[in-house]
Amino acid sequence: MEEAENVSAKSSQDGTGTPAVSSPMTGPGEAGLPGARSTEAGTADTAPADTAAAPANTRNTGPGRLLIAVYAVFAISATARAGYQILTKFSEAPLAYLLSAFAAVVYVVATVSLAKPGRTAFKVSVVAVLVELVGVLVVGALSVFDSVNFPHETVWSLFGRGYGFIPLLLPILGLIWLYRRRPAPLKA
């Protein structure tokens, strides 16, 4: 499902035939930048289908795909775990399990926004990944220094030790990737 959306969105990227960017200011190089996001995937029909010329969204190809895949695995496992904890033993540690649920939401948002092309999705990705980084650092530190109040496991406990420290590594790699593939500044 998501793949198909990506593909159609990608092709709509190439023909950014929106009035704002069809001025002579934008050369052929700029036309395909991720920032020039069409409002609907359906506009692909009206846009010239020139897939080979300009690189469209570059965040969900190459290493980005690996990043999205790992985020997806964490989104699924964190959601399942939080759902299980809340449904079966929520009263034991409401704070820890709400944190679990929060982490799950952050991973889902990060996965979806990383896979989506466009400037808005880029901003959402940055926020989600930053929240994830802060979350893993704060929860990790709290679970180390205040283990009495944080005895229950979350994805971010002990800096994600239960998950091979991948939760700590992932936002750092995510930020590097997002920085390297940041959209070009908007042209007036």
Added chain:
Amino acid sequence: MDAYFYIILVVGLLSTIICVAAGIMKKAPNDTTILSVAAVELSLVVYLVGSVVRVASGEQIAGEPWEFWGYLATALLLPIGAVYWAILERTRWSNFVLAAVGVTALVMAARMNQIWY
């Protein structure tokens, strides 16, 4: 840890090593890497069939049964998703996506063993 776990341990690690090596060698996903992931799927199917037989013959799962089956169902979907993805974009990076399947299946099989016993 039972035999099913060790099968997935060996197959999953081999698959991961093959896929990582192919990724490092800058190869696109090929028959070798995709078949190695298919082998992971096959060993998970063996786990599924074995577990169904064991439950049908009266064995009890110590932990939450639905948690066990949830893990197994998710694990079964992973190789399919990864291969689908690797076919959509045939670059070396897809081999790293494929490589993630083996390790993930291994971790999930370990968890399934914990739930069962």
